[in-house]
Amino acid sequence: MFNAEQLASIRNDFPGLKSEIDGRPILYLDSAATSLKPQAMIDATVEYYGGVSSNVHRGKSYAIELVSNKFERARYRTAELISCSGNEIVFVRNTTDAINMVASGLDLTKDDTVLICADSHHSHQLPWMARATTEIVNLLPDGGLDLDDYRKKIKNNPKVVAITHCSNVTGVYNPLSEMAKLAKENGAIVVVDAAQSIPHKKVNVLELDIDFLTFSPHKMLGPTGLGVLYGKKDMLEKLTPNSFGGGMVDWVELDNYRLRKLPHRLEAGTPHIAGVLGLGASIDYLNSIGLDNVEAHDKHLGSKMLKLAQERDYLKVIHPDPTAERSAVLSFWVPTAPKLDDTARVLSDTYGIMCRNGHLCAQPYIDQIAGAHVMRISAYLYNNESEIERFFSALDEINSFMF
Numbered sequence: 001m002f003n004a005e006q007l008a009s010i011r012n013d014f015p016g017l018k019s020e021i022d023g024r025p026i027l028y029l030d031s032a033a034t035s036l037k038p039q040a041m042i043d044a045t046v047e048y049y050g051g052v053s054s055n056v057h058r059g060k061s062y063a064i065e066l067v068s069n070k071f072e073r074a075r076y077r078t079a080e081l082i083s084c085s086g087n088e089i090v091f092v093r094n095t096t097d098a099i100n101m102v103a104s105g106l107d108l109t110k111d112d113t114v115l116i117c118a119d120s121h122h123s124h125q126l127p128w129m130a131r132a133t134t135e136i137v138n139l140l141p142d143g144g145l146d147l148d149d150y151r152k153k154i155k156n157n158p159k160v161v162a163i164t165h166c167s168n169v170t171g172v173y174n175p176l177s178e179m180a181k182l183a184k185e186n187g188a189i190v191v192v193d194a195a196q197s198i199p200h201k202k203v204n205v206l207e208l209d210i211d212f213l214t215f216s217p218h219k220m221l222g223p224t225g226l227g228v229l230y231g232k233k234d235m236l237e238k239l240t241p242n243s244f245g246g247g248m249v250d251w252v253e254l255d256n257y258r259l260r261k262l263p264h265r266l267e268a269g270t271p272h273i274a275g276v277l278g279l280g281a282s283i284d285y286l287n288s289i290g291l292d293n294v295e296a297h298d299k300h301l302g303s304k305m306l307k308l309a310q311e312r313d314y315l316k317v318i319h320p321d322p323t324a325e326r327s328a329v330l331s332f333w334v335p336t337a338p339k340l341d342d343t344a345r346v347l348s349d350t351y352g353i354m355c356r357n358g359h360l361c362a363q364p365y366i367d368q369i370a371g372a373h374v375m376r377i378s379a380y381l382y383n384n385e386s387e388i389e390r391f392f393s394a395l396d397e398i399n400s401f402m403f
């Protein structure tokens with residue numbers, strides 16, 4: 001966990017934290033949706049747009065080479081972050097786009113089965129539901145994933161297994177290494193949604209037996225409009241591109257074309273250049289703080305959230321298991337207030353607290369466990385304990401007149 005001095009220095013790097021609502025400082029507890037951005041990341045994108053903002057990999061001008069080199073250096077920093085090769089990193093639009101790219105690139109049909117988990121975000125359900133036959137790994141009554149059910153269903157030899165590393169609802173980590181190993185023993189292609197884990201902890205894809213993994217830079221201090229798809233080289237090569245055009249071919253004739261080598265064959269059209277440069281800066285920033293330190297800070301705030309939530313009998317936490325490995329994310333529902341829209345509005349407009357309510361893009365999960373709207377708070381490296389306390393005091397006041 002960061003000490004007061006370290007935290008003050010980190011907070012100073014985030015201009016968004018200086019925002020106010022009606023003279024009240026903003027309390028940002030919605031980082032699982034998208035994180036705030038450090039000045040260094042903002043500067044990297046402004047530097048690109050404010051300079052000779054050339055395209056990449058097109059032509060031989062000095063400006064193009066300069067920008068292309070910076071762009072590829074950012075790709076290598078992304079590869080280093082998760083311990084893979086540069087040509088195993090494909091830049092896409094977001095996590096959703098990456099999963100769709102894999103699902104369509106594998107040319108699945110309704111004869112193929114994909115094992116999906118009931119704790120998934122819609123982005124790791126719908127791309128599979130739309131193209132294949134899905135089987136679901138069930139939940140335990142408290143909201144955790146039923147791993148015995150996983151162990152049983154994996155034996156049905158699904159073609160693909162869709163695993164979420166860390167839940168966007170509970171912040172609880174699934175045992176990825178064990179789940180991936182079992183999937184591989186049963187011959188499945190393993191696709192990991194790591195949108196909520198890569199920003200918060202060191203993940204080494206070389207140590208995991210997985211085929212694809214994806215995350216969204218906007219949740220890790222980077223820009224919106226950019227996603228990262230990691231794929232083992234031979235698996236990326238098997239994907240049928242779902243987008244064709246400039247930049248992804250070596251040679252085109254009127255009746256024929258030759259695709260470029262990886263990763264370019266999967267990156268048709270002008271990429272999000274400023275976004276990739278911003279991602280490079282956000283990775284540098286996280287490395288300068290240390291991902292292990294970020295993870296420890298998260299854990300501390302996550303257990304503080306759980307403790308304070310459990311002291312309140314007017315709310316119910318999803319997956320409250322205190323022994324589970326968890327990040328700084330917590331969702332709860334209020335049995336006497338099935339819709340929390342008004343609560344979220346009051347938290348925002350009266351207390352300056354930004355958090356998330358609704359189904360959190362995990363409607364089957366929320367419907368099954370809570371049967372009502374939930375509220376989610378999610379913190380990151382720039383949040384402190386007193387902000388978590390401020391949230392629960394505000395909720396207590398609201399409870400006294402609204403619930």
Ligand SMILES: Cc1ncc(COP(=O)(O)O)c(C=O)c1O
Nearest residue numbers: 094095096121123168195196216
């Ligand atoms: C676990 C998880 N998967 C997928 C996504 C989708 O990310 P994006 O909207 O960047 O595609 C999110 C976003 O909230 C998420 O939390």
